[in-house]
Amino acid sequence: MKKGIIIFAVFLFWLLLVSAMVSLPPMGSPENPAYSHIVPRYLEEGVEEAGAHNIITGIILNYRGYDTMGEVTVILTALMGVLAVLGRENLLHHTSKVDESTIERSVIVKCVVRLLVPFIILFALYIILHGAESPGGGFQGGAILGASVIALTLTFGFSLTVKKLPLKYRTVFESAGPLGFFISGVIGLFCGLNFLTYIIPSVAPAYQDLIRHLLLLIIEIGIGVGGGTIIASVFLAMEKVGKE
Amino acid sequence: MLRSLDVLLLIFLLVTAIGVVCTKDLLGAAIIFSAYSFTMAIVWQQLGAPDLALTEAAVGAGVTTVLFLIAISRTVRREDE
Amino acid sequence: MEVYSIRPLLAPMISIVCAILIFWRGDNTFLRRSLSISASIIKWIVVFSMLPGSLAGKIYVTQLVPFTPGISILLRVDALGMFFGMVSSTLWVITTIYAIGYMEGEHARKRFFAFFALCVSTTVGIAFAGNMFTLFVFYEMLTVCTYPLVIHEETPEAMKAGRKYLVYTLTGGSFILFATALTFSLSGTVSFSQPGILSINSGVGILAVLFAMFMLGFGVKSAIMPLHGWLPSAMVAPTPVSSLLHAVAVVKAGVFGITRVTYNIFGVSLLKEMASKGINVAYILMWAAMITIICGSLMALMQDNLKKRLAYSTISQLSYIVLGVSLLTPDGAAGGIVHIVNQAFMKITMFFVAGAIYKKTHKKNISEMHGIGHKMPITMATFTVASLGMMGLPPTAGFISKWYLCLGALDAGQIIAVVVLLISSFLNAAYFLPIVYRAYFVKPPDGDVTTDEAHWTLLLPCVICSLYVIALGLFADLPFVPLALVREAVKQFFVL
């Protein structure tokens, strides 16, 4: 009975959504307002203006950089949320399920992980640094970075990771995302420009491009390092188990 | 616009979504959810969004699934508990 | 002629400052007493300093804060406001003396005196309010400030009475708020002016609804039946509270509001115009008042508790005022308005006496008061004077108001009103004289007839008030008496 009512309500909602979807302009047509209004400028001048061959990177770091600052703040908030609920891991008081598990991890897994992780980290760095030219960017790389930490923890145990990545450094790295934006954004502010402006007119034109690249790189690295550390920290905080 | 592969992928998406809903075993549901995310990543790749496909594969199918798995390991495995 | 002056603001501010000081340092008995008395006297002087000007037709104005265009917190002392302000500030002095004696040994005196001062402050604010908005602001403040006094005893009975009081008055307040907003919406202003601010163009129906809302709102505090339920239950409060607030400030604020609405919001001509269009709201109000007069008296007859009997008598007497106002004739209005002060002095005397008896003998019921006149002769003498005034016998003040009321009723052609007034006089006699009789002519059960008066702080106010009742009757036509001020007010209302 209850289920029936829910299904009926949800169905009504579906009809509402579908009626909206049907009235939208046909998907994939270049005449769509979504395609003809702002996008042409991005596609035609984006590389010049934003300084990235990958237009998406140009948008997320330059045209809509403020959004991305919000985005990195959201993950920081999420980490703070997890910490608020569960608290940090503490080597003296906590272990992880992995440590407590009696199943001996097989040699093959250990070897493969040990071999692969350096490459994974290298790949992550490539994605972070090469975001302007190819698919990927700060956050994607960061996620892979975080995943490599997770892989290490799952194979070699909780205490190793906590020891290798001390809390002090992680605390600093976690805030790297917003911090990167702050550093890059404030430079423009000091030159009398708007926040997050990367082109500094007072500098010789030859160096303008270089400075912009540098600033964008700071942001990318900030997002990557910050994102990766946060994912690792969230994982550690959730994984820990209180010692009796 | 629509290619048969796309239609197939989209239908598979629906199937996995319903699979997530109907599976009583949470671990199984999490795995199916991972498959769902992966399919989504492929759909996006088909739509010309490799950036997103990469992100979804790393975050949606990777990190999110791991988080689900931890949560399940720390709590319950059966849906009705 | 409008004169800008700080005095209208000063009058309520004195009591507020006094209240704050009492809150701050009121634990010290001497400080508390001297603060209360000196504040009340200073205020009395401030208010009376405006009397000569007011009699000469001057209107003192203080603009407080501009609220928004068209509305401000405005204090404006016209003749009617001056009249009511005078009543409340005079009675504050007297009641303060009484309260000091009465509250000796009670708990939470600091709170009592602080809220007492606040109440008087808001009452004067109501008197001096220059527009409906200001009046409403002070009216609601009065409600809130009275609450701690009503429940002063903190007994379950008192709490229940307090709750009842709040429910009644706040509901009334909501009606007034709504009606004020509607008035503003219809006329674009809420200032009191002669002769009224509304016009017939708004439509008779909506005007009638508006009038009904105002009457329902103010009718609660002026205890028009069937909105009177809270008044008898609120008699659980200490006697100074009952006397000042329930015989003077709160209930009179209600009738004062009715007067303001009738003469300064609607205006005589508009009400007559409405009557000619078929909806005679004043006539309906008159009938409500007449029914309340009779029913209140009848119910008073049935009470044994002295304070309850006084409460029902108040309900009945208040409707004299409403009746006078609703007659829409100059004499009727004068009779009604002057009854505000006359009834105030008569009723406060009675309450003081009831309180003095209770304080001395702990008797509350009339059936226990055999021979009390032998024990407390002066006290009961003042009670007798007040009872005679209530019946409207010359040369007391009560006669003056009844005389004018009857004149006004005859002017308006309402013979029935005259009849009701006469019946009411008989009923008054019927429920007051037995008390007097019992006090003097029935021997006390223990046969003890030695004189044992209450403390002078309790006795003095009774004597002053009863003397005043006689004086008001004897010298009714002198300048500087309330009647002169009422004449000035009526002159303004009827543009004579």
Place this chain on the structure above:
Amino acid sequence: MNDLTELFNKLFVNFNYIVAATLFVIGLYTVIAKSNLIKKFMGLNIIETSVFLFIVSSGAIVGGKAPIIGEGVSSKTAFVNPIPQALILTGIVVAMSTTAVALSLMIKLYEQCGTLNADKLKELK
């Protein structure tokens, strides 16, 4: 008859949108009807991804390429709309963040109450 064909046509042209709407309601159903909190949250994730699917689809172009303009790519090539992709990048991160907070809440809830069933939790209260 003609209207029906047209409607069908429209449905088919915007097939991605329809799938997104369907996924949305599947997720919504899970959130409302399922009593297990983790399941509820999987439903929420489905809702979020369905909205992402909708947004990405609305940026697609027939035969469009990924908007990476390197050397040797003629400016005549049709690129897909980059804005939705930029938005969804943010969206995915937000979804993951919400999931992290929600799952940590569930872990704590389980530690405290010993169950993750919404009905049983209500009784505990």
Place this chain on the structure above:
Amino acid sequence: MIEFSQHCPVLMTITLIIGGALTPIVSISRKKFSFWWAFFVSLLAFFFCSCAVWRLYTMGPISYWLSGWEPPYGIEVYFDYVSTITFLMTALGILVIVYSKRYILHDISEEKLPTYYTLVLLILGGMVGFSVTGDMFNLYVFLEILSLSGYALIAITEEKLNAMASFKYLVMGSVSSVSVLLGVALLYNVTGTLNMADIALRLQQFGPTTAVYVALVLFIIGFSVKAALFPVHAWLPDAHALAPSPVSALLSGLVIKIGIVGMLRVLYCVYKLGGPVDFTSVTNFMGWLAAVTVLVGAFFAFFQDDIKMIFAYSSISNIGYILMGISLVSFTQPERGYLGMMGGLVHVFNHAIIKSTLFLCAGALIYKTGFRKLSDLRGIGKKMPITCGVLTIAALSIAGIPPTAGFICKWYIILGTIEFGKPIFAVALLLGAMLVFAYYIKIINALFFREPNESITEVDEAPLSMLVPIIILAIGCLVMGIFAYLPLAVIRPAAATMLGLPSTYLPLGG
């Protein structure tokens, strides 16, 4: 100064966000230092906000182009008259942080202090960013920042029910965020832009389609959940009552107003009166919803014994007032909605002040006595006269007793309903106000007029760091009521511009 002040809208947002992000770093070695850092950051943000408000009222709205890209291409921060609410947010933020100094150690361990202050700064930053942005997607991002920090702040204590309350809020809040996002997506699909002003312009060009209406419905659903309107209010009482008191003050005072600000932005900045989409039927529906919300909130509050639960339910009722005020609009005659809009907007400010006072006072009582039920707290007024006195002022204020702040809004909303020809709403509002007063009187009775609880001995007045904020707020309650023209002068242009009237519009009584 002029040059500098134009940066202020964005400066205050990033100050709070970056300040929040830096909190864990600066307090690595000394956890307690995080308080001083948060205090400093909030002061700085307040300073920036004051500059922005000063500029707004001298030179008009500020349009700030981030990265220097002109609006439809980049993100625009638009500091208009509605954004003056940020002034309230930053000011209240300072007070809450000062209050937290002593209080929060009562609820959480020292270990979590930096986390707590980070989240407080982030929630403030999220709200400020949300209120000043001129971009639809940016709106969503900040919405998520503030929602996530809100969920976390509720669950920060170790109490048993907090996690559940937080989770309930999280599920409903996430669904609402997603529906806002879907609305944004639909609008983007139709218009091809994300800038609010540009969307409004292009909606005029394209005219309405079903999708535009559905997007409106989705926005309303989404923001209703955030504002806790009647059918979707279920999350609020638990969440607001169980959270630590300073957090309750933030949530009840400000966070639920975010739903209202969102509705204002969407209805009056994006869809616009006089635009192609006639949403009078929607606002009509919202008006009825508001009336029901007022009554439902007031009704349920009546049965509570937990002091914070009462305040939480009264928040629902008060959100109803606000919504009623802002929903009194006519599509063809915008002037008719002016007074109601004024009332609603003024109540956004006043309710924030009043409700934070109430929650902070309740917090002081709980901090000192450890009790939170009225029956346990009886007679505490004699022991903690200042706290209870302030609580009484705030209680009278929220019941709309003149001359306190709550009366002003009541007056305006009633006037608005009458002007608009919907007196039935005024009846609902007055009835709600009566009910509200009934249960606040219950509180006052319990605090002052009942036999003291014997188990409360040796209780004295709350510490200074808690008293100062509540006294400042109480003064606010009185000043906003007595000198009502001050807030009204600030709100007036906001109300006028929301309705598409010139910002100097001033009818009689407005």
